[in-house]
Amino acid sequence: MIAPVSIAALWMPIVLSGVAVFIVSTLLHMVLQYHRADYKKIPNEADALAGLSKAALPPGYYHFPSCDSMKEMGTPEGLEKFRRGPVGTLTLLPNAPMAMGKTLGTWFVYCLVVSFFAAYIAGRTLAPGIDYLIVFRFVGTVTFMAYGVGQIVNSIWMGMPWSNTARAVVDGLAYALVTGGCFGWLWPR
Numbered sequence: 001m002i003a004p005v006s007i008a009a010l011w012m013p014i015v016l017s018g019v020a021v022f023i024v025s026t027l028l029h030m031v032l033q034y035h036r037a038d039y040k041k042i043p044n045e046a047d048a049l050a051g052l053s054k055a056a057l058p059p060g061y062y063h064f065p066s067c068d069s070m071k072e073m074g075t076p077e078g079l080e081k082f083r084r085g086p087v088g089t090l091t092l093l094p095n096a097p098m099a100m101g102k103t104l105g106t107w108f109v110y111c112l113v114v115s116f117f118a119a120y121i122a123g124r125t126l127a128p129g130i131d132y133l134i135v136f137r138f139v140g141t142v143t144f145m146a147y148g149v150g151q152i153v154n155s156i157w158m159g160m161p162w163s164n165t166a167r168a169v170v171d172g173l174a175y176a177l178v179t180g181g182c183f184g185w186l187w188p189r
Contacts, residue, residue: 005123017182018112021175062090132184140180148172
């Protein structure tokens with residue numbers, strides 16, 4: 001039986017990896033800026049926004065065209081709605097300037113939560129004093145599942161372009177490598 005490594009013994013790699021992922025994500029988004037391709041501008045934006053404003057939709061996540069049941073979706077009328085289009089999803093935020101401070105703060109907390117759960121799993125699986133590369137691979141794989149693989153569902157179910165998802169998966173790999181490196185370096189000896 002492996003003696004577990006406590007979460008308390010892993011506080012430093014949890015915090016350091018959370019900070020490191022936050023910094024790497026900032027560099028990927030602000031310096032490399034390859035995520036600019038993630039968003040497209042709506043042609044005739046003013047007209048489209050006027051139509052949405054007229055609908056007075058509250059913030060939320062919408063799917064269109066909408067059917068109340070799978071049965072309705074299969075009716076000739078339901079099928080025609082989808083053929084006629086447009087078909088998509090729409091996320092509406094509150095009417096206000098982007099709250100980047102809140103969003104960045106929430107992202108940082110998420111980074112810490114991912115590192116916390118990676119520490120919990122690794123602490124119950126890996127012994128103290130284990131080799132750097134074993135810790136790196138283990139924690140890197142666990143955090144890649146959270147940061148990278150979890151993004152794929154957006155293309156499968158939400159219609160996100162696969163190119164956007166590919167960029168997010170590459171980001172997830174970078175975050176996983178950084179997290180695995182921090183844990184491998186600071187793993188209790």
